[in-house]
Structures are given as structure tokens and as C-alpha cells.
Amino acid sequence: MSRFACLELNTTDPAWNLAAEQYVFDCLPRDKSYLMLWQNDNAIIVGKFQNTAAEIDADFVEKNGIRVVRRLSGGGAVYHDLGNLNYTIITDAAASESVNLRIFCEPVVRTLWRFGVEAEIDGRNDILVDGRKFSGNAQYRKNGRVMHHGTLLFDSDLEMIQRALRVNAEKIRSKGIASVRSRVTNMKPYLPAGTTLADFKAALLEEAAEGKDTEILCLTDADRQAIDALRQERYALREWNYGASPSCTLLKRGRIEGCGSLEIYLTAEKDRITDLKILGDFFAEKDPKILESALKGCRPEKNDCRKALESAGIRTEEIICGLRAEAFLSLVCQ
Amino acid sequence: MEHLEYQFSRSHEWVKEEDGLTIVGISDFAQNALGDVVFVNLPEVGDEVIAGEAFGDVESVKAVSDLVSPVTGTVAEVNEELLDSPELLNSDPYGSWIIKVENVTDTEDLLSAAAYEEYCETEA
Numbered sequence: 001m002s003r004f005a006c007l008e009l010n011t012t013d014p015a016w017n018l019a020a021e022q023y024v025f026d027c028l029p030r031d032k033s034y035l036m037l038w039q040n041d042n043a044i045i046v047g048k049f050q051n052t053a054a055e056i057d058a059d060f061v062e063k064n065g066i067r068v069v070r071r072l073s074g075g076g077a078v079y080h081d082l083g084n085l086n087y088t089i090i091t092d093a094a095a096s097e098s099v100n101l102r103i104f105c106e107p108v109v110r111t112l113w114r115f116g117v118e119a120e121i122d123g124r125n126d127i128l129v130d131g132r133k134f135s136g137n138a139q140y141r142k143n144g145r146v147m148h149h150g151t152l153l154f155d156s157d158l159e160m161i162q163r164a165l166r167v168n169a170e171k172i173r174s175k176g177i178a179s180v181r182s183r184v185t186n187m188k189p190y191l192p193a194g195t196t197l198a199d200f201k202a203a204l205l206e207e208a209a210e211g212k213d214t215e216i217l218c219l220t221d222a223d224r225q226a227i228d229a230l231r232q233e234r235y236a237l238r239e240w241n242y243g244a245s246p247s248c249t250l251l252k253r254g255r256i257e258g259c260g261s262l263e264i265y266l267t268a269e270k271d272r273i274t275d276l277k278i279l280g281d282f283f284a285e286k287d288p289k290i291l292e293s294a295l296k297g298c299r300p301e302k303n304d305c306r307k308a309l310e311s312a313g314i315r316t317e318e319i320i321c322g323l324r325a326e327a328f329l330s331l332v333c334q
Numbered sequence: 335m336e337h338l339e340y341q342f343s344r345s346h347e348w349v350k351e352e353d354g355l356t357i358v359g360i361s362d363f364a365q366n367a368l369g370d371v372v373f374v375n376l377p378e379v380g381d382e383v384i385a386g387e388a389f390g391d392v393e394s395v396k397a398v399s400d401l402v403s404p405v406t407g408t409v410a411e412v413n414e415e416l417l418d419s420p421e422l423l424n425s426d427p428y429g430s431w432i433i434k435v436e437n438v439t440d441t442e443d444l445l446s447a448a449a450y451e452e453y454c455e456t457e458a
Contacts, residue, residue, distance in 0.1 A: 047393075048391075048393060048398050049373040049375060049393050049398075072398060073397065073398050074372070074373070074393035074394075074397065074398045094457070101396070124395060125395075138397070138398075139396060139397035139398070140397060140398045140399075141397045141398070141399040141400070142388070142399070142400050143400075146397070175373075175417055175418070176373065177372060177373055177393060246373070
């Protein structure tokens with residue numbers, strides 16, 4: 001039987017943790033299986049093939065200092081805080097292929113049983129209690145190995161989850177993967193009073209390790225340096241987190257006082273605005289196309305758009321009556 | 335025996351020669367193991383691909399998985415239809431090519447259709 005190595009990560013930096021996950025997958029010996037436990041604070045983690053701009057409310061993300069990082073696996077966007085525990089299992093794909101998701105989720109289900117809670121594995125990628133999702137799971141496979149990871153909502157801020165993942169724009173057409181909203185719940189209310197996340201973690205480690213030849217793994221300085229490097233090269237970069245976005249067209253609706261109701265169709269791909277159409281009941285002093293073409297090629301992000309308007313010497317009020325630049329940029333980049 | 339004109343890699347891609355180009359797709363076994371494909375990430379025309387290395391990836395309802403190139407060469411064409419209709423890889427894996435490669439300088443050790451069928455039986 002292959003050895004089962006358990007590793008806890010001590011940072012709450014999502015870019016570092018996702019780099020560590022990839023490092024363990026790519027670089028540590030393949031004759032072992034790995035279990036990693038880790039937590040991110042105040043982060044949105046988007047799926048490999050999502051259009052980041054379409055999955056987040058950029059204004060809200062900026063105001064709340066939320067870090068946005070892309071992961072290697074597929075699926076939708078999730079919000080992580082310190083009430084959420086992430087687990088990762090890395091092992092050979094061949095052995096797990098036929099049973100798939102179930103084998104990876106079972107330790108979680110067994111851990112909950114220990115505490116007297118009945119959880120069920122949903123057909124797709126979720127684990128539910130009382131019909132509500134507390135764990136979303138996804139996989140990444142390469143060279144005969146699989147990385148299975150999932151979230152475990154222990155006592156996350158559910159309102160924040162709702163708010164952080166709420167997007168005002170409407171998706172018109174998307175080549176990438178759109179998130180699916182689920183009814184979520186925390187595990188804590190179902191557990192015996194006084195159960196802490198540390199208790200749950202300890203129980204999960206025991207269940208996952210049961211019957212296996214287990215070791216506790218500590219990262220070496222060399223491991224940490226390699227993870228730092230991977231973080232810098234990939235997970236800390238806007239090019240990865242936003243740049244690797246498939247094309248998506250969004251409709252943004254809003255009313256700007258003294259101007260009118262606007263409908264903005266924005267198409268973005270690879271973190272650049274590729275097309276923009278401004279419609280509405282406003283009064284145009286000049287052709288709105290001037291605005292549209294000035295923003296093409298910009299990142300769908302306020303600062304970049306503002307700079308483009310400034311450097312082209314465009315004053316938004318001179319093109320559309322009453323269109324204040326900041327209100328316009330908020331709508332374009334919401 | 336079906337698909338005699340195809341050869342196969344051990345990572346479950348198929349290869350077919352046509353008009354001087356090497357055409358690459360994924361096998362029925364592969365699409366079945368992947369489950370419903372929801373996104374295909376393709377290289378661009380002119381990109382170099384290397385035998386045994388990833389040239390793109392697919393997201394299915396189960397996982398994100400690499401597409402491994404059976405040959406070394408230059409991408410001559412990509413099947414852009416897959417961007418809008420990734421499910422074609424499930425419904426018609428042998429009709430849905432993924433890339434066409436030119437200037438092929440190296441090829442993995444490929445299996446005949448019969449040998450591939452046996453290989454899949456050991457994998458299943």
C-alpha cells in the first residue's frame with residue numbers, strides 16, 4: 001500500500017495555498033498519496049475556465065480587499081473565509097477512476113457520522129446535510145494522477161458568501177463555465193454544541209488516514225522556496241487569475257441620475273474588453289461609439305478604463321449628457 | 335473491428351493521417367471516462383506541440399484533464415466548433431477532431447485499433 005502523507009498549510013494566503021497544492025501534485029514523490037488541509041481568508045476562488053470578470057463584483061471585491069485566485073480544477077466560483085476548511089487529496093487516478101468522487105468524499109461523510117450527523121453525497125460534486133450543500137468538490141487530472149479538492153463550510157459567514165458571489169450583470173453569452181448557485185449551509189449548527197473546527201479537523205484526519213500507512217509531512221525550506229516561486233509566477237498574477245478568461249458577454253443595466261437608464265453590453269476575453277455597446281434613453285451630444293472604442297482593449301476594471309478615457313482626452317459628459325465618468329465606470333466594471 | 339484508420343496513444347488520443355496532416359482527437363474510451371465535456375481549451379494555430387506533453391485541456395462534469403499530444407509538430411488547424419459545442423467530443427468522438435498538426439518530426443509509440451482495444455480492457 002502506498003504511504004499516505006498528511007500536510008497542514010499554515011498560511012491563509014490563497015495564492016500561496018493554491019501554489020502549494022500544485023507543487024505537491026507536480027513535484028512531490030508519486031509513490032505516495034497526499035491529504036492537505038488548508039484555509040484561505042477572504043478570497044474568491046474561480047474555476048479554471050471561468051471568465052473572472054463575469055463571476056465577481058469588482059467594486060465589492062476591491063472595497064472588501066477580497067483576493068481573487070484561479071484554481072486548476074473546474075467548476076464555479078466559491079468564497080472562502082476562516083470558517084471554511086479546504087481539503088485536497090492527491091493520488092493515482094487509475095485506482096480511483098471507477099469509483100470517482102465518492103471515494104474522496106467518504107472520509108468527510110464518515111467524519112460527520114462520528115458527530116451524529118447524516119450527510120449525503122450528491123450525484124455531482126456536492127456533499128449535503130439536510131438537503132443543503134456544505135461541501136463543493138472538483139478534480140484536476142494529469143499524467144495518471146488526480147487532485148481532488150473540496151470546501152467544507154464549518155461556520156463561514158453565509159451572508160458574505162451570498163454577497164461576494166452576487167454579480168449584478170446578466171450573462172448574455174459565455175464560452176466559459178458559469179457558476180451555479182446552491183443553497184448552502186454550515187456544518188456547525190448540526191454538530192454537538194461546542195464542537196470546534198479543530199475537533200472536526202482532527203476527526204477528519206483520523207477518518208481519512210484509517211487503515212493507511214500514514215505519515216505527517218512537513219514542508220522543507222526548499223519546498224517553500226519552490227512554492228513561493230510558483231506563487232509569484234502564477235497564482236499571484238493578474239494574468240493567471242483574470243487573464244486566462246474565456247470570452248463572455250455581459251449586460252449591465254443601471255440608472256444614472258441626470259443622465260438616464262443605460263444598458264451596456266460588454267464582451268471580455270482574456271481580461272480585455274473586446275466589444276462594448278452602450279444603449280439607453282439618454283441624450284447623446286456626440287456618438288457614443290467614441291466611448292465604446294476608447295474602452296476596447298482595456299481591462300474590464302475601473303482604473304484601466306479611467307486611464308484610457310483620460311489619455312484619449314475624453315470627457316464622458318461631453319458625449320452623453322449627464323454621464324458622470326465615475327458612475328459610468330462603476331456601471332461598466334460592476 | 336471499428337476505426338481501423340485510427341491509431342491510438344496510451345493517454346487515449348486518436349491519430350489519423352489525412353492530406354499530409356496529422357489529425358488528433360480523443361477516443362470513445364476517453365470521452366466515456368471524462369463524462370460530459372463542458373469546455374475545451376485549445377491551442378492556437380502556429381503553436382508547437384510536443385509528443386507526450388499537454389496541448390490543451392478539457393473540463394468535464396468530473397474533472398479538468400490534460401489533452402496530450404501524440405506527435406511533435408506545429409498546429410495547422412484547430413476545431414473551433416468545439417468552443418461552442420464541447421459536447422461533440424461525447425456524441426461523436428471519432429468525428430470530432432481537435433487539432434490538425436503539420437511538420438510532424440516525432441510520434442509517440444502508437445497502438446493499432448486492435449491493440450488499443452486490448453489496452454482499454456486492462457485499464458477499465
